[in-house]
Amino acid sequence: MDLMELFFFSLGTAVVLYYGVRLLLFSRMLFPKLWFPLSKSFFTSMGEWAVVTGASEGIGRAYAFMLAEQGLNVVIISRTKLTLDQVAKEIGDTTGQKVKVIVTDFTKEDVFSEIEDHLRDINIGVLVNNVGILPNYIPCKFLECSELDKTITKVINCNVKTMAKMCKIILPGMEKRGKGVILNISSGIASIPFPLYTLYSASKVFVERFSQGLQAEYKDRGIIIQTVAPFGVSTRMAAYQQTNIVTLAPEDFVKSSLQYLRAGDKTNGSLCHIVLGWILQCIPLKVIYTQSILQSLQDYVKKRAAKKASISESSVAFENGTKK
Structure with missing residues (x-):
């Protein structure tokens, strides 16, 4: 194995080990009671x-x-x-x-x-x-x-x-x-x-x-x-x-x-x-920061706020015996 092959083999091994360790650490999150137990007291x-x-x-x-x-x-x-x-x-x-x-x-x-x-x-x-x-x-x-x-x-x-x-x-x-x-x-x-x-x-x-x-x-x-x-x-x-x-x-x-x-x-x-x-x-942050994404977020929250306000007004009207 020449020097270049050794370099790429070592690099590949390091990458596999790195992501293997990360995967192992993440797998603990699937079973928190097993990995991070707390006593009743x-x-x-x-x-x-x-x-x-x-x-x-x-x-x-x-x-x-x-x-x-x-x-x-x-x-x-x-x-x-x-x-x-x-x-x-x-x-x-x-x-x-x-x-x-x-x-x-x-x-x-x-x-x-x-x-x-x-x-x-x-x-x-x-x-x-x-x-x-x-x-x-x-x-x-x-x-x-x-x-x-x-x-x-x-x-x-x-x-x-x-x-x-x-x-x-x-x-x-x-x-x-x-x-x-x-x-x-x-x-x-x-x-x-x-x-x-x-x-x-x-x-x-x-x-x-x-x-x-x-x-x-x-x-x-x-x-x-x-x-x-x-x-x-x-x-x-x-x-x-x-x-x-x-x-x-x-x-x-x-x-x-x-x-x-x-x-x-x-x-x-x-x-x-x-x-x-x-x-x-x-x-990538460039994707999140696009104007279309930000505008969609703003429109979504506005829509939910309007819906919530409409429900609240309808509830108040119903309680007052009026019809909207």
Whole structure:
């Protein structure tokens, strides 16, 4: 075998080994309970309480319920007291666990000293940084966002600052006890620079990078810090799209995502979303960035928004005894 043949043989072997290892690693995602098992007492072994931000609905509410079902008491934080009180009652009645309610608006400034006072001396084993907002429901270019200055401040406060501040409040107790879990909710669209969602996706990139750096710093202290980056979940932010193999109900997504808790510092939370993430990163950006693709995305969301508004108006008209 001459030198050239040896080179190509070695190159081919390296490529086969590389993709073989990747395939083996991916195959573990098919059987998370086998590869990443959690004991029944795992969450209660972390501490007595879980804290969930943005817990009044959607993914946050589902995490609060799921963690309470695992035996943890729960602190739920959001800005709507009426809804939080209702969720707290449902969790308490269903699971028998204690539930504390903290009402705050994370888009505002200087809300964290009060939160810290409420959480002082509580043995917190799990933190779920779930709260987040979209700049605009209808995707649009950055300069087309309404009230752009206010929008920038709200997005940074809610999606970026809140996560860092909540970690600052809760992480010291975890470090002291040498155990804990922090789940920071990102988004699948943060996998690439995403036009029309530029501000939102960029804020979620911060979530991912912050989480990965934090995990590297505190992993040897017995603390698990993971980014959870879902794609389609049927929540208000996604206009409550009908559930299917790609768009999951919040409860189904959370149940699935917790099975990947030991799968690394980032997970898309479910097998179909993991595959979607892989596909998205394989598509050339030039294809995604074409005007026709972006226009189709914008038109699709507008159509769904109009349909949702029409259904809401029809419901109100029916309740009022009128005919549309």
